[in-house]
Amino acid sequence: MNAFHYAFKVKDIASTRQFYVEILGCPEGRSTEHWIDFDFFGNQLSAHVSSNIPDLDYCGKVDGISVPVPHFGCVLRHEQFVQVQERLTAHNVNFVVKPYTRYEGKTGEQLTMFCLDYSGNPLEFKAFKHEEEMFAS
Incomplete structure (x- = not known):
């Protein structure tokens, strides 16, 4: 099996779960109050709560x-x-x-x-x- 794993920052678990599970339809994996995993079209996403999310750069x-x-x-x-x-x-x-x-x-x-x-x-x-x-x- 070849799949990528990507860990990234999010504001909170509730809105992240709503977006990835309810909207995109990604099955939820393991989670705690600080992080949550998703099956992102056969790949593993790990969303970690952070208060330091960088601004976007449209470069x-x-x-x-x-x-x-x-x-x-x-x-x-x-x-x-x-x-x-x-x-x-x-x-x-x-x-x-x-x-x-x-x-x-x-x-x-x-x-x-x-x-x-x-x-x-x-x-x-x-x-x-x-x-x-x-x-x-």
């Missing part, structure tokens, strides 16, 4: 759009991307970058969207038109 320039860096997310299948988009929209989550097709008609064509979780962490979701082009140049 990333991709396809002419400023994106927050750092950010994390997941490459999904097309149908998963649509489901996540629908869930975020149904829960009135604002998009930092609204869903659109990046590199249309070119190698690496993909659907992409950015949002913030309830602690202000930026997430990107992608779905490649042709999965084999994920690392193509």
